[in-house]
Amino acid sequence: MAPLILLTNDDGYLSPGLHALRRMLSELGEVWVLAPEKNWSAASRTRVFHKPLRVYSAQLPDGSLVHVSNGSPSDCVLLAVLGLAPRRPDLVVAGINAGANLGRDVTYSGTVSAAMEGAQAGIPSLAVSLDVTGEPEESPDYEQAARVALRLAQEILRNRPIPSGICLNVNVPRGVPKGIKVTRLGGKIWTEELVRGKDPRGRDFFWFAGEMQITPPEGEEDTDISAVLSGYVSVTPLHLDLTAYEALEPLRFLEELRL
Numbered sequence: 001m002a003p004l005i006l007l008t009n010d011d012g013y014l015s016p017g018l019h020a021l022r023r024m025l026s027e028l029g030e031v032w033v034l035a036p037e038k039n040w041s042a043a044s045r046t047r048v049f050h051k052p053l054r055v056y057s058a059q060l061p062d063g064s065l066v067h068v069s070n071g072s073p074s075d076c077v078l079l080a081v082l083g084l085a086p087r088r089p090d091l092v093v094a095g096i097n098a099g100a101n102l103g104r105d106v107t108y109s110g111t112v113s114a115a116m117e118g119a120q121a122g123i124p125s126l127a128v129s130l131d132v133t134g135e136p137e138e139s140p141d142y143e144q145a146a147r148v149a150l151r152l153a154q155e156i157l158r159n160r161p162i163p164s165g166i167c168l169n170v171n172v173p174r175g176v177p178k179g180i181k182v183t184r185l186g187g188k189i190w191t192e193e194l195v196r197g198k199d200p201r202g203r204d205f206f207w208f209a210g211e212m213q214i215t216p217p218e219g220e221e222d223t224d225i226s227a228v229l230s231g232y233v234s235v236t237p238l239h240l241d242l243t244a245y246e247a248l249e250p251l252r253f254l255e256e257l258r259l
């Protein structure tokens with residue numbers, strides 16, 4: 001039987017990155033799409049527990065039918081894995097996100113969280129993001145990024161499984177990639193800035209802004225940030241065990257406290 005690939009994203013089902021991946025991954029097997037109806041970027045691993053989830057069919061601009069949900073990216077993966085997909089997916093792919101997901105910021109990412117959800121369910125999972133400028137006149141090359149995802153998906157499905165519980169965070173640089181680097185997470189790539197202003201009704205508003213680094217940071221040559229800023233595809237294995245193991249023993253004294 002052809003492999004079943006569950007495809008989702010966090011930019012919503014109308015995102016061109018999702019459409020490019022759907023077309024490209026169809027070469028490998030059956031692509032079953034369940035994507036959010038709206039943009040959940042930076043939603044992290046949000047789950048919707050306080051209202052019913054809905055799933056319906058929608059038509060993409062190319063005429064194909066996909067499944068759409070009012071749930072988050074993580075909800076979409078779990079809806080599929082817990083019974084809506086025609087069978088258990090062989091691979092979960094989230095993306096292609098409009099914008100890189102790098103360094104410390106990956107914990108904000110809905111794209112990465114969707115892949116985490118797949119990994120937690122014991123399914124090989126990829127998060128795929130493309131570095132874009134964000135300028136209105138930009139036309140990101142999702143086809144190129146989708147080809148990178150196709151090559152990786154091919155390798156994983158051909159008996160080169162990802163270790164259990166681990167997802168791959170894939171970031172594709174702008175332009176033609178020079179190759180692939182397996183990396184660790186870097187530090188912060190965005191500066192944080194708070195913009196204040198008055199809205200037309202005279203009330204204060206606050207808007208987070210900031211700038212992305214454009215040169216690889218010193219001492220971080222082996223990180224995802226350096227790889228992408230140097231023109232390489234970055235592949236970072238991630239897991240959800242956030243335990244700081246090196247702090248377990250130094251904190252053991254807390255167990256002696258009398259309550």
Ligand code: MN
Nearest residue numbers: 010011041097
């Ligand atoms: Mn996004």
